[in-house]
Amino acid sequence: MGGQEEAGAPSAGKKQQKSSKEVYFCVLPDKYEPLIEEEREETEEERKKRKEEKKNKRKKRYKKYRKNVGKALSFSWRCLLAGLQSMASTYSTPLSAMATVVTEVDRASSSRA
Template sequence: MGALETADKPAPATPLKPKKTKKTSKDVHFCALPDKYEPLEEEHDEEEVMEEAEERRKRKEEKKRKKKIRYKKYRKNVGKALRFSWRCLVAGLQSLVPVYMAPAAAAVSIVTTVNTGPTPR
């Protein structure tokens, strides 16, 4: 039986394996363009071009308006932060003044009491 099968039918083929192709460079052909060469351009209606320009202008204005509003918010918040920081700085300096002036004030009061002159007897 085995001999008959091999004679009548060819042996089953092995599963197909993808062939590994060698990596090669592609051939690129250059040629000079003729003097009268004019590239093909699609025809646009003037109305379509005007509409596209109008849409671009509207998008640009909208973008500019949003940017202006955003910067306005940032300026407002930065102004608040700077004012608060300035108040804190001034308050801190005002609290430090008495501490630094206390030794000088004490020295002045001691000197004035010492140099009052001779005491009556």
């Protein structure tokens, strides 16, 4: 088994031999025109306009994030308050009344199923 691994893949200790690559050359036609992009300077107005667009885009994105985070926080807060209220009502009721309430709740939930 060990011999097959060595034959299939070169070991990490050995360096791969350097080899040359074939390079192909071709002659360009006489009508060839290289594509050169014109470098034009950006005016001050264009720069300001681009900055304003960026700023507005960022404002919209942050507004959406704030809205979603606000919804998530308000929902979490409501769930926390509901849990605390149910826990408070559980601790404030006497033990004898609680046994009756728990059995009634179990009957109601089993009749739904």
